[in-house]
Amino acid sequence: NAGVMQNPRHLVRRRGQEARLRCSPMKGHSHVYWYRQLPEEGLKFMVYLQKENIIDESGMPKERFSAEFPKEGPSILRIQQVVRGDSAAYFCASSPFLGGSTGELFFGEGSRLTVL
Amino acid sequence: SQQGEEDPQALSIQEGENATMNCSYKTSINNLQWYRQNSGRGLVHLILIRSNEREKHSGRLRVTLDTSKKSSSLLITASRAADTASYFCATLANAGGTSYGKLTFGQGTILTVHP
Numbered sequence: 534n535a536g537v538m539q540n541p542r543h544l545v546r547r548r549g550q551e552a553r554l555r556c557s558p559m560k561g562h563s564h565v566y567w568y569r570q571l572p573e574e575g576l577k578f579m580v581y582l583q584k585e586n587i588i589d590e591s592g593m594p595k596e597r598f599s600a601e602f603p604k605e606g607p608s609i610l611r612i613q614q615v616v617r618g619d620s621a622a623y624f625c626a627s628s629p630f631l632g633g634s635t636g637e638l639f640f641g642e643g644s645r646l647t648v649l
Numbered sequence: 650s651q652q653g654e655e656d657p658q659a660l661s662i663q664e665g666e667n668a669t670m671n672c673s674y675k676t677s678i679n680n681l682q683w684y685r686q687n688s689g690r691g692l693v694h695l696i697l698i699r700s701n702e703r704e705k706h707s708g709r710l711r712v713t714l715d716t717s718k719k720s721s722s723l724l725i726t727a728s729r730a731a732d733t734a735s736y737f738c739a740t741l742a743n744a745g746g747t748s749y750g751k752l753t754f755g756q757g758t759i760l761t762v763h764p
Contacts, residue, residue, distance in 0.1 A: 537691075566750050575737055575754035576692070589751060624691060628750050637682065638750045640691040 535560065537641035538607075539625050545647045552612040552619070554644040558627030565608045566638060567600055570622040579623075582608060615648045622646075655738055655755040663763050668725045670758040672738030673718075679741045681714055682752065683723050686735045695736075696723075700743075730764045 538557040546552050558565050564583055568576040578592040582602035593600065597615075602608040612619055622645045626638035655672045662668055674681070680699045684692040698705045698714045698721065705712045711724040725732055739752040 564750065568752075568754075573756075575756045576739075576752075578751050578753070581749060581751060588749070626692075626750065637694055637697055638752065639694070640684075642691040645689075 537562075537625055537627050537639055539623075539641035539644050541644060542642060543645050543647070545649060546615050547649050548616055549614050552615050552646055554610040554612075554623050554625075554646070555607040556610070556625030556627075556641060557607040558625075559629075559639050562627035562629050562639070564628045565602050566626045566628075567608075567610050568624045568626065570624060570643070572621070576624060579610075612646070615646070617648045620646055620648045655736075655758045657758060658756065659759045659761070661761045661763065662728055664728060664730055666728055666762075668728050668732070668760055668762070670723045670736055670738075670760070672721045672723070672755055674721075674738075674740045674753070674755075675719065676740075677743045678716075679743050681712075681721050682739045682741070683710075683712060683721075684737045684739060684754075686737065686757070688734070692737065725760075728760075728762045730762050733760060733762050735759050 537559055540555050566581050567579040569579055570576045580593045580600045581589040585604050597613045599611045622643045624640050624643045626640045628638055678700050680697055682697045683695045685695050686692045696707045696710050696712050698712050709726045714721045735757045737754050737757045739754045
């Protein structure tokens with residue numbers, strides 16, 4: 534039973550380019566969360582999605598960032614016109630049903646974005 | 650201080666010793682969880698303690714929760730070199746009966762266990 538799969542694991546972009554990060558949740562999980570970890574810091578919640586729905590995007594920057602979880606395929610976190618401050622590790626997590634009722638999450642290995 | 654603040658920021662011990670990490674938080678919580686992160690890797694869930702629990706054990710891990718002080722501690726007994734990692738506490742807020750995985754993480758404690 535594969536865990537949460539994220540790709541790419543490492544991504545390098547120049548300022549102004551777009552970054553697309555993909556996440557396939559664990560089998561049987563229909564709830565996806567994206568978190569961002571800046572260097573030397575803890576994780577910060579960005580967005581919570583279910584299939585075809587954004588449930589909570591309160592942690593997402595208002596501009597340049599978007600997320601989706603289509604009916605088919607992985608969840609995508611998209612960052613347009615990247616800036617150096619977007620350099621971070623982006624983690625996806627999934628749970629089997631509404632927050633797993635306890636909030637326990639299963640994390641992927643992360644996608645590390647470096648903006649030059 | 651931010652929600653889920655941990656101390657110490659870094660802890661260095663010898664193999665076989667116990668390691669204690671503390672976490673403080675600000676708001677009312679549904680539960681508190683501890684995660685481990687090896688360098689450059691994802692987070693692994695270690696243990697969860699609910700707001701109505703005071704202590705929980707799992708193998709060499711012991712977690713306590715004091716809701717009156719809004720604090721928790723993680724004790725790792727008989728540490729091993731393989732325990733070297735960053736440890737994060739994360740809280741799940743009370744959300745009026747609707748809980749989901751919107752966790753608030755602390756800054757983490759970097760634990761180094763020397764062989």
